[in-house]
Amino acid sequence: MKKLKLNKKERPWVKYYNKDRIKPNLTYSNTSMVGYLLEAVSRFPEYIAYEYYGKTCTYRELYEKIRNTAKCLRAQGVKDGDKVTICMPNTPEAIIMFYAINMVGAIASMIHPLSAENEIELYLNESESTFLFVLDMVYDKVHNIIDNTKVKKIVIGSVGDNLKTIKKILYKYKSHGKIPKIELTDDIMTWKEFLNYGYDYDGEYASLKGPNDPAVILYSGGTSGEPKGILLSNLNLNSLALQCHKMIDIANEGTSILSILPIFHGFGLGVCIHTPLCCGMKVILVPDFSPKKFLSEIKKYQPNLICGVPSLFETLAKNTKIGRHDLACIKCLVSGGDFMSGDLKRLIDDCLHEHGSDAEILVGYGLTESTAATCVSLRGMYKDNSIGVPFPDTDYKIVAIGTNEEVPYGTDGEICISGPTVMMGYINNINENLKVLREHQDKKIWLHTGDIGYMDADGFVFFRQRIKRMIVSNGYNLYPTYIENVLNTYPDVLTSVVIGVPHPKKVQVAKAYIVLKDGIKPSKEIEKKIRHHCEINLAKYSLPYEYEFRESLPKTLIGKIAYRKLENKNTKD
Numbered sequence: 001m002k003k004l005k006l007n008k009k010e011r012p013w014v015k016y017y018n019k020d021r022i023k024p025n026l027t028y029s030n031t032s033m034v035g036y037l038l039e040a041v042s043r044f045p046e047y048i049a050y051e052y053y054g055k056t057c058t059y060r061e062l063y064e065k066i067r068n069t070a071k072c073l074r075a076q077g078v079k080d081g082d083k084v085t086i087c088m089p090n091t092p093e094a095i096i097m098f099y100a101i102n103m104v105g106a107i108a109s110m111i112h113p114l115s116a117e118n119e120i121e122l123y124l125n126e127s128e129s130t131f132l133f134v135l136d137m138v139y140d141k142v143h144n145i146i147d148n149t150k151v152k153k154i155v156i157g158s159v160g161d162n163l164k165t166i167k168k169i170l171y172k173y174k175s176h177g178k179i180p181k182i183e184l185t186d187d188i189m190t191w192k193e194f195l196n197y198g199y200d201y202d203g204e205y206a207s208l209k210g211p212n213d214p215a216v217i218l219y220s221g222g223t224s225g226e227p228k229g230i231l232l233s234n235l236n237l238n239s240l241a242l243q244c245h246k247m248i249d250i251a252n253e254g255t256s257i258l259s260i261l262p263i264f265h266g267f268g269l270g271v272c273i274h275t276p277l278c279c280g281m282k283v284i285l286v287p288d289f290s291p292k293k294f295l296s297e298i299k300k301y302q303p304n305l306i307c308g309v310p311s312l313f314e315t316l317a318k319n320t321k322i323g324r325h326d327l328a329c330i331k332c333l334v335s336g337g338d339f340m341s342g343d344l345k346r347l348i349d350d351c352l353h354e355h356g357s358d359a360e361i362l363v364g365y366g367l368t369e370s371t372a373a374t375c376v377s378l379r380g381m382y383k384d385n386s387i388g389v390p391f392p393d394t395d396y397k398i399v400a401i402g403t404n405e406e407v408p409y410g411t412d413g414e415i416c417i418s419g420p421t422v423m424m425g426y427i428n429n430i431n432e433n434l435k436v437l438r439e440h441q442d443k444k445i446w447l448h449t450g451d452i453g454y455m456d457a458d459g460f461v462f463f464r465q466r467i468k469r470m471i472v473s474n475g476y477n478l479y480p481t482y483i484e485n486v487l488n489t490y491p492d493v494l495t496s497v498v499i500g501v502p503h504p505k506k507v508q509v510a511k512a513y514i515v516l517k518d519g520i521k522p523s524k525e526i527e528k529k530i531r532h533h534c535e536i537n538l539a540k541y542s543l544p545y546e547y548e549f550r551e552s553l554p555k556t557l558i559g560k561i562a563y564r565k566l567e568n569k570n571t572k573d
Contacts, residue, residue: 013389013459016381022246026392028420029242032209032234034102036241036278038063044253044280051256051301052092052162052285059280062096067205069100071198074205076153078131080105083217085129085151087111087120087138089287090259092162093191095273097133098263102215102234105207106131109217109229110264113138119227121145126229126428127217133157140180153187155194159287211235214424218266220368229427230266236371239420240270241278243391247376248362250305250331253280258303260289260312266368267336272307281305291315295325302329309337309560311495313361314344317351318494320518328356336364336373338560339463341485342384363387365463369436369447371421375461385485386460387453394419397446398455401467404440409457412464416446423447452479469563471500473508476541480510480563483544486537487512490530492520497553497561498544501570509545513566515553522549 014024029036045060057065078084084101086108088094101108109127111120113135120141124132125148133155134142142154158179184190209215216232245251257276261268276283284301294316298306313335316322330352335345340363348361364376365387375396377388390396397406398413407413422445425433440446452464464470464479471478480498487496494515500508514530516522527547534543554562 011390011395011459012457016378016389016459017392018249018378021249022392024392026239026242026246028211028235029238030211031238032102032211032213033215033237033274034066034099035209036234036238037066037099037274040278040280047253047280048282049277050092050095050283050285055162057092062277065092065096066099066103068195068198069096070103070205071201072194073100073104073106073131074203075197075201076131076194078104078106080207082106082131083109083127083129084131085109085111085124085127085133086263087113087115087132087134087142088157088263089113089135089159090263090268090273090285090289091157091159091287092285093157094133094263095277095283095285098269098273102209103206105209105213107214107217107231110269111219112262112264115141117141117144121148122227123219123229124149124151126227131155135159136179136182139182143180143182153189155189155191156182156184157191161191209234211238216269217427218264218269218368220266228429228432230368231424231427232371233424236421236423237270237274238278239393240371240373241275243393243421244271244275244373245279247378247391248305248332248334249379251275251279251281254282255304255331256282256284256301257305257307258284258286258297258301260286260297261307261309261337265337266366266372267307270372271334271336276305295319295322298327298329299325304329304331305334306330307334307336310335310340310344311338311555311561313340313348314495317344317348318517322351322355326356327352330357330359332359332379333361334364334373334376335361336366339387339465339481341488342382343485343489345382365461366421367447367449367451369423369449370417370419371423374417374419374421383456383458383460383462385462387463388461389459390417390461391419391421394421395444396455396459396461398453399448401452404438404446407454410454412452412454414467415449415451415453415461415463417449418444418446471498471508471510473500473503473510473541474506478510478542483510483512483534483538483542486534487514487530487544489537490533492516492526493530494518495553495561497563497566499563499567499570501546503545510542511546511548511570512544513548513550513553515550 041059041063048056049059049062111123131153132151136156136158211234215234218230259272263269364373366373375388395418397416401414465481483498494517496514498512501511503509554565556562
């Protein structure tokens with residue numbers, strides 16, 4: 001075990017910590033991810049580690065599965081430091097493989113199975129993966145590009161691999177025609193065939209790795225918007241797990257979390273898988289989550305904790321069918337991945353209280369480059385439109401854009417983060433690393449997030465938006481997120497997104513895309529009313545120049561609004 005020592009600095013937010021639970025400095029496990037998981041296994045061997053379509057697995061059983069899978073990896077030639085790609089949804093096999101990779105000292109590269117063919121090729125080559133675990137339904141994409149990669153072995157997984165017999169038969173029936181025909185060889189095998197390789201393996205399989213060794217590669221857009229492989233260490237993930245355990249007061253043994261965010265994403269992997277498993281929680285795995293099934297999933301599994309993006313919880317609160325549902329099982333919601341306004345938080349909190357829950361939604365902030373969350377609102381301690389206070393051992397500062405110079409409290413600038421969850425760096429990209437990871441005068445490495453925000457004198461952090469999203473119109477700085485918040489408060493608006501579009505005289509102007517609530521039809525009259533609402537609540541220079549009504553907005557794979565698709569469309573037009 002080791003105590004992480006930080007340089008002394010004013011941290012006004014510490015006074016808001018629950019002193020019985022949250023210490024400014026924590027003691028982190030001096031081991032690997034799987035080593036940290038083992039600590040939970042030793043404390044809670046007979047607790048339920050995960051539930052998958054009604055089938056459960058204890059912590060003791062989970063660890064045994066991980067050990068056996070690690071033997072199989074070693075038997076298949078996976079060595080210390082090798083890269084193994086997981087291209088799977090939230091299934092038990094994906095979780096087991098993830099920790100088994102860590103156990104043999106290899107590095108797990110996580111990619112989404114819905115990635116395009118050329119994206120999969122890019123990720124495999126970027127990580128230099130030699131081993132691939134892929135979902136059967138998307139194997140045809142892999143088949144087309146595999147010869148262009150270094151991959152030597154492929155294991156085919158299925159959503160139905162871990163189902164009970166009757167459900168497995170039903171799954172095969174429903175998926176008939178969706179799974180491509182796969183020609184199996186010695187190097188292309190099913191999950192069941194892969195597991196056979198571990199039975200007779202009696203050699204060494206565990207590799208003792210330390211906290212600072214690389215463990216995971218996740219993918220994000222980075223500051224340039226192009227895909228970047230983000231390298232995270234064991235310490236990064238383990239620190240996040242302990243910090244979340246302390247900051248989220250129900251993240252304790254025996255409670256349950258509905259794991260709907262995908263494991264390829266930092267939020268999904270770090271907060272919804274690794275954190276709860278290291279806390280003795282029950283992880284309810286949902287491989288094919290859809291917002292349309294959100295209410296039914298809550299009713300079915302009765303989870304205590306749910307993490308998600310703001311648009312998901314907004315859909316829940318505005319669902320006209322929610323009146324039939326009791327939400328008393330929910331003890332906490334955590335929102336991240338995008339900004340949540342104070343108005344939306346109050347709407348969701350009211351929804352919870354009206355349906356039997358005494359919980360509130362905690363608003364958080366983080367990046368894949370910081371593993372996931374680094375800041376969150378505490379229960380009963382929220383400032384309007386803030387993203388909360390920093391985690392233990394995590395420093396925040398706001399600097400003038402383009403510099404390392406800290407600005408006074410209440411002044412907008414770039415959000416910078418320093419602490420144990422900051423990434424090791426982007427793989428194969430020295431230039432981006434030099435841009436994003438900078439040593440300041442205090443000799444500490446600071447992550448320059450590319451986000452605009454400010455901090456008040458109490459240490460509460462406020463997010464404005466991405467620097468690249470800021471619209472400069474006729475010399476004024478426009479913040480799309482703020483404009484969206486105003487639009488979304490109009491009673492007939494379900495959701496909106498604001499982008500900058502070219503203008504011959506003003507360089508750029510704001511354009512608003514709006515989705516109206518069910519039953520509300522677009523019309524000149526409704527547009528006039530929304531315009532008037534904006535005129536009352538926005539400065540004249542911030543007013544949208546154009547309004548466009550849509551039935552829906554494009555979304556990313558994790559449910560965020562894909563504003564870049566709209567920007568690209570307007571640029572082409």
